[in-house]
Amino acid sequence: MRCPTVGTPPEYTIDDNEVPWILGTQLTTQCGPLARSSDSSRVLLIEAHDFARRMPYHSQKLTLVFAAMRQFRDRLQADGYDVTYIQAETFKAGLSTFFEENPDTRLVTMRSPSYGSERRLRDIADDAGGEVRFVENELFVSTRAAFDGWAGDDEQFKHESFYRWMRRESGVLIDDGEPLGGEWNYDDENREFPPDSWEAPPVPTHDYDDSTTETAEWVSSTFDTWGSNELFNWPVTRAQALDQLEHFLTHRLPEFGPYQDAMRSEEWAMSHALLSGAVNIGLLHPMEVIAGVEDAYHNRPAVDLPSAEGCIRQLLGWREFMRHVYRHSMPELATANQLDATQALPELYWTGETAMNCLAETIDAVHSHGYSHHIQRLMVLANFATLWGVEPDQLNEWFHATYVDAYHWVTTPNVIEMGQYGHGVFATKPYVSSANYIDGMSDYCADCQYDPSVDTGETACPFNALYWDFLDRNESKLRSNHRMGLMYSHVDTKREAGELDDLGEQVDTFRVRAENNNL
Incomplete structure (x- = not known):
């Protein structure tokens, strides 16, 4: 048991x-x-x-x-x-x-x-x-009482300290109380972009019986759904989930670490595990995935420590953290909106019809597979929505509906707090960026009609003007944040140069285009 x-x-x-x-x-x-x-x-x-x-x-x-x-x-x-x-x-x-x-x-x-x-x-x-x-729900690594004892009377939680505590308490990747390799995380080594010659490992496939085929047909004919069912390829049995885990450990984990944050056109899966759907419905226990990854690090020479730790951090750290933060901050978290964002979710999230290649590629992957990886979720979809000023619960509802691994307990802290800085229960700043981040971590910009280096004009990437407009309109709430000092020094420079008015007008142009489904 x-x-x-x-x-x-x-x-x-x-x-x-x-x-x-x-x-x-x-x-x-x-x-x-x-x-x-x-x-x-x-x-x-x-x-x-x-x-x-x-x-x-x-x-x-x-x-x-x-x-x-x-x-x-x-x-x-x-x-x-x-x-x-x-x-x-x-x-x-x-x-x-x-x-x-x-x-x-x-x-x-x-x-x-x-x-x-x-x-x-x-x-x-x-x-x-x-x-x-x-x-008690035992489909997690930690109990509610254990987290509550660790948290004490704190009302704001820090993932890094929680993750280190979880490592010590579980003994995962620990040697005599200290992290293997001498570092608690290798996040800095998880941000490489693959060379042109790199090929993503094959995505595992499954043979389905008549029951699953008939269920897929019944779903399509019975419910008002979104997305395509043609490429359905998720484990629906314990045996298939175990096969998918072994496939990850053998073929995908060795290259997971360096490229886990990278985004590449027409590579919807990269080297990611594709196990979250199976874990979230109980076909796999998170601890058996963690144990499998840890064992692979010790016994499979192709698996290095940054790859193993990067995967374990998501399950032992982030997934557990999301579950407990959700418990402690609900029901307020569901409707939190500390930046007073009021914009409606753009229709392009449902249609995928946009000239912004990063959004089009990501939404197409979600439409085709019910999935995109964590950086696409945070730095493309949530980043754009936050800069646009989307009301957080609208984006949360979209994620909840469109991802195969999405449930309210996991999307709400990820989307409203991490993605849109809606509450403040653990996020210490908004995770927003201009086009520069996307250009550095993807190849999306190369085939886009928008130029990531241009702020205004016909070829300007919307992420740029939206980024500066976001900082400008939220200045009263964000300038005092010590983590935002450098950003606001750049805002000051642009204000002194008279550039903010031009950027605001550019944003107005983008909003009109979005209303006409022409962004």
Whole structure:
């Protein structure tokens, strides 16, 4: 049985009148109530369809969730479990059906990390005439109590100190209490751009059975989705997820480190693991991915320390940090908007119709695969939205709908706080940049009609004028930030030269173009 490594794992048993209820993001026998039950125990899964109608989710996201649930059902049945699988429009309808047939049964399920879910499910169960017992969610590396003890009374959290604590507590890449190699992270070595001769490792593929194929067709015909389902290629079974992990360790991890921040045209996956979707629905436990990466560093000569540490930092550090920050800052975080951004999300995020090559390429990857990597998310999509002045919850909703690995608990701190500096619970400055960053970390600018070195005029890259306009209009909130001093010294120079007015007019031109779908 897999349990959180940092903190004290929960101890409990499943009584004779209790049935494990497995949610669609908890598809595992490794932990939780199912790991504490007999191999022939009763199990409940409810495939509720109403959530899929709440927004235009990516067709691949819905296919992944529903196909994985159905595959998990079939696997449990083949292993001898007594599975009740209810397809219903709502959880309330599904629970009503279950409790009508099982009036003396209590359900046991792991807490969902999404805010308010425990209260909502408890209320729904009460309305359906039944009862649910909620237990610790063990699909993370650390417990809630462990983080709360580490954080103490702090109201602002720092990822780097959290990450170092997690390394020490878990023992991952640690030797006698100190980091292997002498450094806690190798972020500076993760920012190279590959030479023209470099070829991205092949993306793993999977053979799907009729059930998954039929599920994909059903999703496309049943729901008002966004994105294409033609290139669906995500693991929907435990076996496929393990194959994808091994493929990453063998073919992709050796080149992950140096190029993990790089963006290249028509290379939607680069050397990234492509495991987040499987981890976030329970097909893989984050600790088994971390252990696999650590073992690869020790036993596979092709895997160097910057590659291993860079991957482990995302799972052991960032993913865990996001989960706990979300817990501590909700519900305020969901609507946080400390820069008072009021612009609507540009339509181009849904259509991909823009002459800005970086945005067009990234949105096309999301449309085709339900995925882009973390730098595309932060420094292209969120960067542009922040400079544009998009209301944070609108961008958060877009991410939530369009990515296969997106759930409210992980998009909200990533998008609203890290991406748009909406709250201040951990971000110490806005992560914004002009075209210079994108030009340095990608080849997008080479084939773009906009010039990354030009601020105003017909060929000016929108990122440049938007960057200076953002600093200008948020000056009263940001100038006192000690991390923004250098940026505002440049603002002063441009103001003294009379350039800010021209930049503001250029931004107005871009806004008119966007309204006419001509940006």
